[in-house]
Amino acid sequence: MKGMSTIVKTIANISFPIITIYGLYIIAHGHLTPGGGFQGGAIVASGLALIAVAHGSSWIESKIKEHDLSLFESLGALAFIGLAFFGIIFGGVFFSNFLVDTSMLFGNIPVGGAADINTGGTLPLMNFAVGLKVIVGLFAIVLVMALATHKKEDSS
Amino acid sequence: MIANIPYLAVAGLIIIGLYTILFKKNLIKMVIGITILESGVNLFLITLGYRLGSIAPIFTGNSEDALMSYPVPQALTLTSIVIGVAVLALMLSLIIHIYRHHGSLHVSKIGGDDQ
Amino acid sequence: MNRRNMLAAAFLTIVSVFLLLGMLLIHPFGSPTSQAMDQYIIDNTVEETGANNGVTSVVFDYRGFDTLGEATVLFTAVASVVMLFRRLKK
Numbered sequence: 001m002k003g004m005s006t007i008v009k010t011i012a013n014i015s016f017p018i019i020t021i022y023g024l025y026i027i028a029h030g031h032l033t034p035g036g037g038f039q040g041g042a043i044v045a046s047g048l049a050l051i052a053v054a055h056g057s058s059w060i061e062s063k064i065k066e067h068d069l070s071l072f073e074s075l076g077a078l079a080f081i082g083l084a085f086f087g088i089i090f091g092g093v094f095f096s097n098f099l100v101d102t103s104m105l106f107g108n109i110p111v112g113g114a115a116d117i118n119t120g121g122t123l124p125l126m127n128f129a130v131g132l133k134v135i136v137g138l139f140a141i142v143l144v145m146a147l148a149t150h151k152k153e154d155s156s
Numbered sequence: 157m158i159a160n161i162p163y164l165a166v167a168g169l170i171i172i173g174l175y176t177i178l179f180k181k182n183l184i185k186m187v188i189g190i191t192i193l194e195s196g197v198n199l200f201l202i203t204l205g206y207r208l209g210s211i212a213p214i215f216t217g218n219s220e221d222a223l224m225s226y227p228v229p230q231a232l233t234l235t236s237i238v239i240g241v242a243v244l245a246l247m248l249s250l251i252i253h254i255y256r257h258h259g260s261l262h263v264s265k266i267g268g269d270d271q
Numbered sequence: 272m273n274r275r276n277m278l279a280a281a282f283l284t285i286v287s288v289f290l291l292l293g294m295l296l297i298h299p300f301g302s303p304t305s306q307a308m309d310q311y312i313i314d315n316t317v318e319e320t321g322a323n324n325g326v327t328s329v330v331f332d333y334r335g336f337d338t339l340g341e342a343t344v345l346f347t348a349v350a351s352v353v354m355l356f357r358r359l360k361k
Contacts, residue, residue: 031322032216036330038238066353077346084335095335100321109321115216119321126331133342137349141245144356148252159301163294171287178279205309208301213325215317226309227325231334234326235341242348249352 001149003056012054019047027131031120037127041134048139057146066147069140076133083122083129097121162203169196183254183261187247194240198233205229 003009026033027040052060090098099106100121108119169192176189205226211218213227251261258266298304312329320328330338 030327031324034212034214034324034326036324036327038234070353073346073349077342080342081339084339095332097320097332100319107321110215110317110323113215113217113219113323115323119323121321121332123320123322123327123331126335127327130338130342134345137345138241140349141352144353145249145252148356159299160294160297162300163297164291167287167290167294170290171283174283174286178283179276203300204303206301207303213313215323215325220317224313224325226303226306227312227329228309228334230326231329232337234330235337238341239344242344245348245352249355253355 001057001146003059004054008054012050016047016051019050020044023047027127028124029117030127031123032115032117037130038134040127041131042138044131044135045138045142048135049142052139052142052146057150060143061147061150064143066140066143069136069143073133073136073140076129076131076136079129080126080133083126087122097123162199166196166200166203169193169199181263183251183263187244187251190247191240191244194236198236198240201229201233201236 023040023043025040026035026043027037030036030040084095087096087098088094090096098121101107101109106118106120106122106124108116110116110119173189173191173193173196176192177186180186180189205228207223207225210223210225213224213230254266255261260266312333313325316322316325316328320332322328322332
């Protein structure tokens with residue numbers, strides 16, 4: 001399908017970085033404010049779907065093929081399961097939080113009601129893994145369905 | 157009875173979704189009915205954990221002994237929403253294939269016997 | 272109307288009476304019965320997990336196994352949709 005008019009393309013190009021930064025902020029602060037991996041991933045995938053609709057499926061097909069996206073989705077899933085298995089090595093049980101109350105990466109404990117981004121243990125790392133998985137997965141669904149309406153002579 | 161209005165809204169949503177699935181003959185309208193039914197069930201899960209006068213279970217900027225809602229039903233609703241999105245994607249892709257094969261979206265033209 | 276429509280209408284009436292009676296006799300909105308599990312989670316989530324968000328600590332730490340199942344469902348759905356639209360190389 002063809003893209004939309006020039007006004008729509010310009011406004012989509014302007015709002016795409018704003019939507020992406022807002023979604024990444026919600027993924028990164030998932031352990032302090034409402035949000036997390038699934039919610040922020042849905043926001044960034046909506047921004048990517050905006051670009052795909054505004055520029056048309058012919059332009060998107062010349063930029064990204066869908067078998068490049070499967071690498072990132074598998075990476076996100078493997079990172080999530082890898083963090084769960086590291087819990088067995090360091091903590092003794094599956095999914096144990098082995099980074100809290102240590103002096104390593106995310107190891108503080110918040111006092112009072114203060115918000116410190118250095119807290120949370122393995123929670124921010126799991127947020128990043130699930131967020132990457134949701135972004136790439138939802139965009140792959142949108143991309144594949146947009147490309148299915150593109151060619152007119154394919155057989156079923 | 158007037159204090160149970162959220163639960164009556166849940167019952168209304170489920171009844172509307174069931175009516176759309178049972179009585180409409182277009183495939184896309186059936187999918188919309190399934191989505192309305194899932195929204196009603198998610199709303200029911202959230203309203204089970206609310207206490208009167210409570211705030212969200214976030215500790216940033218709030219004191220430690222404020223009255224808070226229960227966090228476990230909210231976590232289960234998150235999982236349910238994501239599963240609903242996955243099932244909706246699969247249903248829509250199957251509808252695209254059915255339309256290419258039969259040429260129509262009406263239930264009576266897609267094969268099978270009708271009584 | 273034919274037999275199928277009458278059966279569907281009867282089923283819908285039975286289910287809606289069941290639902291409305293259930294929603295009127297449930298406990299009043301805003302006062303659930305006290306749960307020991309939720310109270311323990313609210314009291315101990317800052318010391319044990321180090322997160323300020325109660326819902327995130329339940330999703331990823333206290334009930335992380337359900338999140339693993341949900342990630343598997345999402346992965347399976349994406350793989351199935353991509354597989355359904357694969358165009359064979361001519």
